[in-house]
Amino acid sequence: MRTELEPLGRSYDVVVANPPYMGAKNMNKWLSGWVKDNYPDVKGDLFSCFMVRNSRMGSQHAQMGFMTPYVWMFIGTYEKLRRFVIEQNTITSLIQLEYSGFSGATVPICTFTLQRGKAEGYRGGYIRLSDFPGADQQAPRALEALADPSCGWFYRRDADTFRQIPGSPIAYWASDTHMNCFASLRPIRDYAYRCNGMTTGDNDRFLRLWHEVSLAKTSCGTGTSEEAVASACKWFPYNKGGDFRKWYGNEDWVINWANNGEDAKTYGHLVPRSQSYMFKPEITWSKISSGKPAFRLKDAGHMFDVAGLCLFPNQEDQRLLLLGVCNSSVSNSFFNFLSPTLNFEVGNVCSLPYPESCGGIESAICETVSNCVKIGRDDYDSLETSWVFKRNPLV
Template identity: 25%
Template sequence: MNHPAVSTPKQSDFLAIPESPVVYWLRPKFFELLTGRLLGDVADVCQGLATADDSRFVRFQWETFDTSRWVPFEKGGGYGKWFGHQFWVVNWKYHGILIKLHPGSAIRNEYHYFSSGWTYSYMARGSLGLRRLEIEGFFSHLASAVFSPLLGTAAVLNARFASSVIRSISAKIQLTESYVARVPFPENIPLLLPQIEADCLTLKRHLVATDATERSFSGVIGDLSQLDAVAAVLHTLEGLNEREVFAAYEVAGDDMQAVLDETGIPAGFHPLIAGYDTLPDLPADLDLPPLPPEVRDYLAAHERIVPSAAELQRIKQRLRGLYEAGPGVKESEQATEAAEGGEGDEDVAVSGAHIPIPTETFLEELSVKLELHPIAVYWLLEQLRAEGTRCKPEEQRLLEDRLSVLILRLLGHRWPKQIEAGEPLPAWADEDGIIPLTAGVGQPTLAERLRLRLRAEDGATGAQQAEALLAELTGLSLEEWLRREFFKRHMRQFKYRPIAWHLASDPTTATGGKGRGKGGSGGARSARRTQPAFECLVYYHACSSDLLARIRTQYVEPFLRAERQRLDAARRSNQETEGAQAQARIQELEEFNRRLQSVAEQGFATPELEKSLADEPLDRWSSDGLIALPDHADLLRQEQSWRVDLNDGVRVNIAPIQQAGLLVADVLKAADAKKALADRARWRSDERRWVRQGKLPRCGWMPDDIPESPQWTVLAPQREAEQAKLAEKRRAVVERGGQGVARADATSQEG
């Protein structure tokens, strides 16, 4: 009898597989499946848009809210199943004309744009995870899409078998659409899979909606127990899904074990613990129909262990250590041995030999490490939390998330869901998008406003408890956390495209006295004081052309007047130390004002800009779209000034602020900040030229009521013909999909 790990394929087996890969290690059952029905037979698997310049055409969804120009765009983001990674938008104004004009761009499969389907990340450690692609947007070449008329397609492909096959037949770890299309597809999809697919989608939506960077964000949930309950049910359904998919392929025994050896055991396959085995209650507001009876049957028949009291205590001790350490922490061998009361595991996998499917929640991570079912882990955690066990890293994350969301709302930010619902700005949001961190300008500071919001939502006692928890977890008061930690955390969370900018008159003192680039104040002054004379937060979407002038006149000037009065008083009373300190603050504030003025007048000045403007025609497109400028000097002054076009994104508009040394921490690398300014000059030059050629109606930074280019009007019939042709192709695809559904229904009835 052959060893289970030994395969002896014939040469004809290789030849029967498309493109004949020499996959000598595959088991006979897999050869059989690879010569049958494939995903490509029942679905379109295709690449999407490649812009050739994402820094120009792609933004994070929080950078712009102009839905007439920017549409949802899926471009990867690593492994993820069911839903999520909805971070990006792409410039599709006038059906993507700017991208189509750009050399090197590739508009692939446009007839599938704005269609519902499933997308997956090209780079995901060889792990296929389909996420819902919604009809409002489309997909990129880094997040290819699957369009299938068959319900349950994502349930089939999100099971481990699909990832195992792709890894076997592909020479690379990337998930190219040609190999995904060759995944075997069952002749009959089990009736339970569409229901599992829909339920997993609902549960994952709920978890994703707690992430402030996601398009679907609806609010921070601070109840760890509630989040774990949703995760426990989700991973239970995923375990049932894996079982059903293996059955659909008729893969069992050693064949199934080969897949699990390669991709890892699903959390839902691990055993339950007797007494810790009931489904947790889900949140009342979760719009989920009753779970199918097969779920309870699955759990009733699932393997259970009955540990002794000592064994259960060891399990809880190990779980306590893992939970207290927080997500992503590797469990040390010593800690494992101590918790288990014996020697370490001898059966340790060789690093790199197999690539487990990544876990997506902390509960799933704990389940996999403990080799216990997620439901058992959930109830053990409930018991441990009742005994006082805490996960301080998660508590800190949730508390800081909540504070960060409140800060953004105070600045006037609304998330897409709030905008879609027509939710107005609350009365307590700031009107001009500038909030001081320093007292003394006649307005409440950020800390004062934040305390008011916490009291309004939690009451006086709850607000005090939140501040006490922050101090316990971070070692910082609310004021210190706002000054020293918020902006750095906000930068990381919002992927270095922050929408709350922390400006300071002396950034070196705001960052503990460390030097930080061009324009910073002197180190001697930093050594004497612990904080800048003035600090404020600025909301990116409030960045109008007069923003910096308002900071100077409404915030800095009152400080200067007060400091000059202190200096005069100190001189009259011969208080040299106080006078010297007042003089230092005056110099700092005056230098801050000078840098603000310099950015306002020459923030976008670069050699590339001067070169591009040298031969620029002086027509209305070089001005405001209405009246031409009289000479090139006026044009240069106009283009050098810090006139913010939000469509250029955070990268371009924050670069002058950073280069002037006004931020408490650098957002961009120095080379990228320099390149961002050169990019802006090139983009604007291109658009003015294309408008003159009739390829655009007006420059993108101009209002829509600016009269369009006459040549654009002339070319209108040609554009309409192209759109009609695309619409016809899209109709044909939809009809083909409908026929596919009919065939699938007939197949199910025959089965």
């Protein structure tokens, strides 16, 4: 056994690896415990543990090559791994493949090279193949980028600049303007409280579509928990994300919250997060989206869960301005690297740089946003699925 393990104790000038992939939830008890003890900062997956282990096998200035899922480049779980890569190594090159980059498989893969040790000011080369679906396009487009760096999908970036972005995502295609915004503007989290909502423990038991219950027992516009109890109503509007709709909409669900949630609390599986913010006016969006996020205004009276994430501005008169910023095309350009997966978490949204002033046109922006909300509300209420629907506008 000593002979077989001896190579693992050496240092190498070149290390190349395609590490095994296994998420923490799929590890057995022994492996999970061993990973937590030995690689506590990167315990989310075996591939991240191997990235650290393989890096340590390299001698100073060693060249290392990896092929891994590219989730480590962006999501919060791997922030400490990104810091390790950026602060203790040098990214010399990286190719991010498109989801269908391998024939017969749909996997988020990147391949990259590192140099052991920090090379200050080094600008690595990055190729982004996300816009080229299909395995047959990956190699030709990569070779095209190497032959012509001005092609539009080849980038040069000093990895230290990633540290300017909250969470340090490997956002190599972000422009200098994007980077300057992070450096000069404060994030949304400084201007609004952000929160996840509750978990009922059994949605089938406690949630209904609004048309499945009696409107006489449904409350609309409740402002506080005390008012909810005093109303003697059983059902209250419940925000749980929903389809892509900007400005207004997705008023579909209600929750059994009679007597301040007596039934749900008695059931014993309720996770009552953010209770002090329930029923307040809010800005919300769906946690999971197949495209861009869509932010909506919710009037007072709503409760919300983990799929309908919320912002509550520190100043009430900032709601429309904040909604306009979140729904802008500028913010979408930031989301391309703050949240390049299908999940738009609270932390992603609250990392957006937010302008303290808009050059004196704040009132004009708020008026435009108010009109957008009105158009969105009128459109939604023209559908039979709205609980204030009266008649089809075409009739």
